[in-house]
Structure formats: structure tokens, C-alpha cells
Amino acid sequence: MDFNIIAPMAVTDAELTASNIPEDDHPEWAAGTTYAKDDLVISLTSHRIYQSMQDGNLGNDPLTDDGSWWFDLRATNRWSAFDQRRSNTASHPDQITYSITPTQDCDAIALFGLTAGSVRIEVWDGPSRIYDETFVMVDTGHVVSVYTWFFGGIVYTRQKVLNGFPGYIGHRIDITIAAVGATAKVGHIVLGRNHLLGQVMNLPRISFVSHSRKGYDDFGDEILVKRGSTRKIEVALLVPTIQAPRVMDIMAEIDGLATAFYASGTGPTYGIEGLGFLDDHGQPLDVAGESTFPLIMKTLK
DSSP: OEEEEEEEOOOOTTTEEEESSOSOSSOBOOTTOEEOTTOEEEETTTTEEEEEOSSSEESOOTTTOOSSSEEEEEEOTTTGGGSSOSSSOEEEEEEEEEEEOOSSOEEEEEEESOBOSEEEEEEEETTEEEEEEEEEOBOGGGOOSHHHHHHSOOOBOSEEEEEEEEEOTTOEEEEEEEEEEEEEEESEEEEEEEEEEEEEOSOOEEEEEEOOEEEEOTTSOEEEEOOOEEEEEEEEEEEEGGGHHHHHHHHHHHTTSOEEEEEESSSOOTTSEEEEEEEEEOOOOOTTSEEEEEEEEEEOO
16 A cells, blocks of 8 residues: 655646636725724735725725734635635535646646545646546445445545546646536645555554643533544655655645645555645664654544
8 A cells, every 4th residue: 555645736827718707706905995993895816705894994905914904814715625625615506616727747736625426527628628537526425235326325425536637738727516406516726746655554543633622611510612634644655765765745835834745555545545734754774775754644624
């Protein structure tokens, strides 16, 4: 079983060339408009939503404000799929479409936080479609008996990882996330270069991390505050010592970025996948030829 990461490509106005999601969440900020407290505006430059912090808000550009007048709330709906957060979803009735033209070679894509019946990936070289594949998102892993087959309901998988498609510089990648008759959603999309880091050694550890908290009311009674959960993945990778510089360079490249990771090959891969960030890594070197590389990834909500 091999451990892979997708080093994320930045998606900016240069890469995102089209989408069916309009960027009209709120009015665009205007210098001559006076805003009251809690008014919401958007910026088509930063693709963010801002909330007014006080009344009489006139002439204060949210892009240059120090936080006195505007609070940076979140990405706009159109750009929520590229804001390094899974919980802030992009949504649109029936389907979401994105057209992305990579400015670097891109052979892998991962989609997280999906609400979709199918995902279609097309790659265009000019007028020629050179790749086209549709993935049905029904998750059959929940079918464990004849009863669940007939009465368990339909369960849809929340993520999809794909690599090996021809996403070269200048090619256009069309993504269609379909949920016919419902609202299609996606939390985060990672496009980039797939890297196989090493072979997963025995007994990887997957931990459930709760972010809920216990508090107390005025009478001293306990109050449970639900805040969601994430996972912590600890693996030991077997890496040829000669490849140590390559692995360490990749780790430095993805540091601080929302990164897709997953296991491939034979063996149980459940839990060893997700959208997360690099928490810790090391490279003890064994001059005999192969080194054990400890790696910790933490998922994002």
C-alpha cells in the first residue's frame, strides 16, 4: 500500500475561467455608499464576503481595512471550493460547473464535502476533448446484508480522488458536480501534481479528534458544545534513502496548504485519505538503502 499526496495548485482568476455559480452573494462594495452595522458586501477582487462592524461605514475599503470597519467573513459562493476550507461549501441547484485552465502540469484532482449523484471530469486540448469520465457517487460500502441492500437507503460518498488524467498547461479541465433535483455542493477542490511518497508500513494509526467542549451554565450544570470532529493520521513510510531529498522538498512545498492525501494499492485503505495539512514529519536516514519516514497528517473540517 502506497501513500500519495496531491501538491495543490493555486486557483486564481487566471486559472478559473468559468463557472455556472454567479458571484452575486451580496452587493459589491461601493466607495460612495454608507453601510450600517452587519451589512454585507463582496469584493470581486478578493472574492470574499465582508460584514460591516459599525454604523456610518463610508469610504472604508474592505481590502485595506485593518478590521476596524469590516470583518472578513468567508469566500463567496463561487470561490468557496478553493478557500482551503471544507466546511464552507459552494452550492448551486442541480449542478455545479467549473472550467479551470492549469498554469502548471496537473495530473490529479480531489473533491471533498460533496453532495452529488455524479462527478464528471473532461479535459480539452483546444477544441478536442481528450478525456471524459463520469463517476457515480453511490457508496456501496454501506451494503452489508440483503436487508441493507433493499431497505438501507442510498448513501453517497462525500469525496472523490482521481489521478492520471492529462491536465497539462493550457488544457481546460471541466468539472461537473451533478445533483439533479437537489442542491449540488462541494467543500473543497484540490488540483495538482500527484506524488507517491513511499510504502505504508504496518499498523498505521487513525485517531478520531473531537473539537466539542464541555461548559457550564449559571447554575453549574454541564453544557456540551458540539464543534465537529477531525481525524489524525499517523503513518510510517518506507522510502529509499536516495529519495529523502525529494520527499523532504515535497513536504516543504505543501506545508501550510490544504492538501489531498490517500493510500493506493492493495490492503485496507479506509481512513488513510482526506483533505488535511502536514502536522509533523521526519526523515531518519538509514545508509543501508531504505529509511523509515514518520508522517502525521490532520484533516480539516
